[in-house]
Amino acid sequence: MSVHHRRRERGAVAVEFALVLPLLLTLLFGIIEFGRIYNAQIVFSNAAREAARTMAIKDDPGQASSAAQAVAAGYTIAVATGSCAPEAQVTSTVTGQLDLLTGSWFGWGPVNLTGVGAMRCGG
Numbered sequence: 001m002s003v004h005h006r007r008r009e010r011g012a013v014a015v016e017f018a019l020v021l022p023l024l025l026t027l028l029f030g031i032i033e034f035g036r037i038y039n040a041q042i043v044f045s046n047a048a049r050e051a052a053r054t055m056a057i058k059d060d061p062g063q064a065s066s067a068a069q070a071v072a073a074g075y076t077i078a079v080a081t082g083s084c085a086p087e088a089q090v091t092s093t094v095t096g097q098l099d100l101l102t103g104s105w106f107g108w109g110p111v112n113l114t115g116v117g118a119m120r121c122g123g
């Protein structure tokens with residue numbers, strides 16, 4: 001193989017890499033963002049379930065909100081719970097936002113997430 005042919009081949013490899021790199025980075029960051037959103041959704045659902053459990057046992061919205069905040073530590077959430085009547089079902093909803101890592105690059109806003117939990121009153 002001549003020196004001239006190797007140089008041309010190296011140049012072609014560099015061009016191919018430059019064409020494929022944005023696609024690979026988009027795929028990588030998409031996987032990372034999806035994982036973060038999925039994890040936050042699980043945390044919000046667990047926080048709502050804990051708020052519903054606390055409401056079902058103690059019937060205290062303040063304690064239910066504190067229980068949800070403890071589960072979703074690190075996230076800013078809003079907790080809404082229904083009232084608890086004997087043998088009825090109480091529902092708790094946890095809402096919040098998750099800022100995307102790549103949002104500032106592409107101008108995307110935060111993702112709104114909601115978790116819902118329900119439990120029969122009285123334990």
